[in-house]
Amino acid sequence: MRDGSIISYPLMRVTLFAGAMACSSLAMGHTANAASGGAAVTILRSLSATQEESLDFGRILPAAQDGIVTVRPDGGTECSGAMLCLGERQPALFRLTGADVPLAVSIDPVVAMTGPDAARLMVTLLPSGPVAMASPTGSPYAVGGQMIVTAGTPPGSYAGQYNISFEYQ
Amino acid sequence: MTNKSVQALGLTAMLFAGVALSIEPAHAASATGDATVKILRAITVTKSSDLDFGKIVPSAAAATVAIAEDNSRVCGSGLSCFGTTTAGAFAVVGTANETVTVAIDNPSITLTDGGSNSMAVALATTTSAMTLSGTGDGSFKVAGTLNVGANQAAGTYSGQYAVSVSYQ
Numbered sequence: 001m002r003d004g005s006i007i008s009y010p011l012m013r014v015t016l017f018a019g020a021m022a023c024s025s026l027a028m029g030h031t032a033n034a035a036s037g038g039a040a041v042t043i044l045r046s047l048s049a050t051q052e053e054s055l056d057f058g059r060i061l062p063a064a065q066d067g068i069v070t071v072r073p074d075g076g077t078e079c080s081g082a083m084l085c086l087g088e089r090q091p092a093l094f095r096l097t098g099a100d101v102p103l104a105v106s107i108d109p110v111v112a113m114t115g116p117d118a119a120r121l122m123v124t125l126l127p128s129g130p131v132a133m134a135s136p137t138g139s140p141y142a143v144g145g146q147m148i149v150t151a152g153t154p155p156g157s158y159a160g161q162y163n164i165s166f167e168y169q
Numbered sequence: 170m171t172n173k174s175v176q177a178l179g180l181t182a183m184l185f186a187g188v189a190l191s192i193e194p195a196h197a198a199s200a201t202g203d204a205t206v207k208i209l210r211a212i213t214v215t216k217s218s219d220l221d222f223g224k225i226v227p228s229a230a231a232a233t234v235a236i237a238e239d240n241s242r243v244c245g246s247g248l249s250c251f252g253t254t255t256a257g258a259f260a261v262v263g264t265a266n267e268t269v270t271v272a273i274d275n276p277s278i279t280l281t282d283g284g285s286n287s288m289a290v291a292l293a294t295t296t297s298a299m300t301l302s303g304t305g306d307g308s309f310k311v312a313g314t315l316n317v318g319a320n321q322a323a324g325t326y327s328g329q330y331a332v333s334v335s336y337q
Binding site: 154 | 200
């Protein structure tokens with residue numbers, strides 16, 4: 001919620017109007033000092049978030065020493081040490097549809113990816129920032145990640161899920 | 170307020186309640202993100218058979234002996250070739266269903282008899298890339314062409330070559 005604004009919906013506004021009418025009719029017959037008050041409301045479009053692309057670290061061939069692979073929100077990637085990083089790597093991409101106002105972002109800091117025989121790889125998520133913007137036609141918000149791949153990481157496909165939420169400020 | 174008007178208000182309230190249930194405006198939205206990676210198995214390459222040109226009796230003129238990937242031999246003019254011949258063969262183990270590239274690191278090598286005599290060999294393979302099987306297995310062969318000199322000195326000649334297999 002922005003300073004000085006009240007988030008409301010048409011349904012809520014009608015209900016308040018009906019309540020005001022009832023109070024007015026109850027006050028009839030009494031004498032009171034007159035006053036006027038201001039009222040304002042900001043109606044916001046309903047907010048939705050949809051994942052369009054998954055966070056993908058591609059294919060990795062571990063080396064004798066541990067390595068770090070990074071996929072930044074801007075799409076840049078890094079692969080440290082002798083570890084071999086292959087294939088397409090990309091950040092996650094969410095489409096935010098709603099009012100063109102700032103959104104507070106909250107996201108799981110870490111996601112565990114599970115592979116063969118319950119082997120796990122821990123990914124530190126790298127969101128674009130603490131604030132996102134939505135738009136009526138949909139605006140992108142990217143999430144990168146970073147993880148350590150040890151020499152003994154069992155080969156196989158790993159996958160995991162994390163939660164991310166956006167809220168009007 | 171009459172009973173009829175009370176009923177009307179009740180109906181109106183129900184209608185509002187129905188509308189409120191059907192509209193679900195959201196001031197916040199949550200989503201589930203997916204993260205994936207594929208960890209590859211280190212590739213191992215093991216020699217299955219040496220490239221063997223068999224036995225050759227040279228002639229007064231230089232000629233070549235070629236061994237194809239199917240182990241067949243083409244013996245150059247004037248030479249006498251006999252004995253078993255085999256192409257070089259290698260077994261590959263890696264990650265299932267991954268595509269790998271194959272290269273001969275040194276396609277031109279020299280066979281020597283341990284002394285001062287030598288012969289040149291040109292190596293080749295028709296497998297530049299392949300997809301490993303569902304169990305991660307693959308194989309490829311290496312053909313060779315041996316240059317036998319005129320009156321090549323008798324002896325057993327040998328040499329080595331290296332191959333590389335890499336994930337694409």
